[in-house]
Amino acid sequence: MRIASNSISALISFYHSELNTIYEASEIDAILNLVLEHYLGFSKADIITKKNENLNQSDLLKLYFCCKELKKNIPVQHILREAWFYNLKFYVDTNVLIPRPETEELVDLILKENKTATSFFDIGTGSGCIPVSIKKNKQNSKVYACDISSEALTIAKKNAKKNNTEIVFIETDILNTVLSYKNILSTFDVIISNPPYIKSSEATLMTKPVLDNEPHLALFVEGNDDIIFYKKIIDLCKEKLNANGKLYFELNPLTAGNVLQYAQQSKSFKEVKILKDMSGKERFLKAEKN
Secondary structure, three states: OOOOOOEHHHHHHHHHHHHOOOOOHHHHHHHHHHHHHHHHOOOHHHHHHOOOOEOOHHHHHHHHHHHHHHOOOOOHHHHHOOEEEOOEEEOOOOOOOOOOHHHHHHHHHHHHHOOOOOEEEEEOOOOOHHHHHHHHHOOOOEEEEEEOOHHHHHHHHHHHHHOOOOOEEEEOOOOOHHHHHHHOOOOEEEEEEOOOOEOHHHHHHOOHHHHHHOOHHHHEOOOOOOOHHHHHHHHHHHHHEEEEEEEEEEOOOOOHHHHHHHHHHOOOEEEEEEEEOOOOOEEEEEEEEO
């Protein structure tokens, strides 16, 4: 199919007709917002007010080929090599997860609840969206982040520089207790993690763009213990989380209760809570150290 004309409205119709078997109409509109902002610098208001304007041939071709890539189930963020998170722009590729709205909720919660905290540590940082967002909003704090993937850390460092933030990055395997204690030398007021939490049995429920394009190392829990990452981080808090410090997790709603139980049984915390996300799912854990 060809685009009917060079107008923005024709382009919008083309995207909807080409992608309607893959995405809902609202998702296509959201994709168009990202694509038109990236290639043309358009705001959402511009898309409405300029819909009858014509595009030059060069821009039209870029937008046409972008749509063709989208039709192959490649996420728009990977095509554009960027994703918005907490009003900041991040570089992303197939080595890191695309930041999710639920994680934005978590960052917002942490910033609101920890106004006097001066040190933060993000475990399994991926693109670096969590520590960069925290540092950008708490510039006088010390922010640390770790990941097992050197490729992910390269991207996280790039994003820290891109957003003019100074983060201490550590390469370590959080499941290796000896290595973790050797590499993580500081203690922290706040520890945060959005670790791999999807059970392999859930893979059939996931969309093709996610399965085909995002790193399985950051998505899936290997082995029989679905909450192994949470357990290791809770254990780490005994030594690395300061007194009265707080631990925050993003959770899989299917195993949230198990994580809660392990945190309570650890006896490290005076209060442990499960919090729901905007969709009403049990998505976050918050625990305050003794």
